[in-house]
Amino acid sequence: MEHHRPGVGSLPQPVSEFTISDQEFRLFQDLVKAHTGIALTEHKRNLVCSRLSKRLRGLGLTSFQRYYDYLNAEAGEAELENFVNAITTNKTDFYRENWHFKFLEQEIVPALKARVARGGERRIRIWSAGCSSGEEPYTIAITLREAIESLLAWDIRILASDIDTEVLARAAQAIYPEERVAEIPRPLLERHFRQGTGAQAGLVQVTREVRNLVTFRRINLLEEPWPIRTVFDCIFCRNVIIYFDKPTQHRLMQRFATYLKDDGHLFLGHSESLYGISDQFAFLHHTIYRKHGGQELLPLRTAEATT
Ligand SMILES: C[S@@+](CC[C@H](N)C(=O)[O-])C[C@H]1O[C@@H](n2cnc3c(N)ncnc32)[C@H](O)[C@@H]1O
Structure with missing residues (x-):
């Protein structure tokens, strides 16, 4: 069972085990802008830190500066794709802005x-x-x-x-969890999606x-x-x-x-x-x-x- 220590729950939690310095954040702002056009503002700092931390962990790197150097070295070229994938925000929906x-x-x-x-x-x-x-x-x-x-x-x-x-x-x-199509009217769902069965239960696929x-x-x-x-x-x-x-x-x-x-x-x-x-x-x-x-x-x- 988890024990809660008084007071600890109210303290702000660090976004990851890594911290990003001002200088490192500026380097990544420039890199992201050059590769994607995305202009990262200061209030995206924690988000960037937590998303890129996963990449640092995956590569066994200990700082953002090292990750930056890795991306800029020849060996890191393949990593650019993961880097871009980690940075983009992909929120979307069926019939969004109907x-x-x-x-x-x-x-x-x-x-x-x-x-x-x-x-x-x-x-x-x-x-x-x-x-x-x-x-x-x-x-x-x-x-x-x-x-x-x-x-x-x-x-x-x-x-x-x-x-x-x-x-x-x-x-x-084209496979989505059923919750993603919950708002689509039934007749449209029946005409344009197939319901998963067995191991695919709870999923739908576009026809x-x-x-x-x-x-x-x-x-x-x-x-x-x-x-x-x-x-x-x-x-x-x-x-x-x-x-x-x-x-x-x-x-x-x-x-x-x-x-x-x-x-x-x-x-x-x-x-x-x-x-x-x-x-x-x-x-x-x-x-x-x-x-x-x-x-x-x-x-x-x-x-x-x-x-
Ligand atoms: C918030 S989603 C919007 C998805 C959909 N258009 C919608 O409105 O529901 C923004 C998408 O733009 C993509 N994106 C960002 N920068 C891009 C670029 N330079 N070239 C192509 N796609 C980019 C992201 O990967 C992401 O999937």
Whole structure:
């Protein structure tokens, strides 16, 4: 049985057996910024300390300075992936910020159908940039499957990318604990998820039909150029730029604009905005933007997209 010593419980607990000095924290701030664009503020110090402590322990290192030196040495190159995976914040959910999926269903899909009626192609390209463990791109795929009746007649592809290889591996498996889908209405669950049995009890998997619409790739949003030749109808980049500084956000939005079709849509996270960042997009609705350009949803014959 655990014994509680009076008073001890109220003392602040150290975040790990390691401490990070001001100088070490600055080194890691610069390293994280250079590799990911993430600007770590002082109040992330404890978080960084506890997340990186696991890496120090795993490698048998005794200080952050040693870990920093290891990362910068030739032998540490492979460790950079673990380092980045440890630093990223991957919080996500199915149907997170649900108004975006309502907008996709009620505004964008009807407009794309109207474009087809005017002679455009039955082709939809969407990018989930910073997709974490897959809930966002799968919600997009489910929304499209629900909103488009003759799906086989359409050519639909969702690119889902993240810098973090650990979340991408989970995303590709598409297996989630039941609690993660508890809020999804029953009919949608029954149509788009399979219940695990036996050793998989308590888990669900997104159906193959939904999974087939999504391609996962590791893409660092900072890298230039991106290994992408597609021009998209929509880009979802939600709850990602909040971690970047203004110049990084500005550059990213400039580049997103070139990867969007004229009048393509951009979706940001609930606390993100383009105010003071970019004037290449028109504000439509809370965190939903449309690229300034051409006329309303012209047929795509001239603006052909390559994949
Ligand atoms: C908080 S999650 C957001 C997930 C999802 N978009 C959502 O809104 O639910 C942010 C994601 O951005 C990814 N990320 C951070 N910096 C990145 C970069 N430079 N390139 C690509 N992805 C990055 C992280 O790995 C993380 O999975």
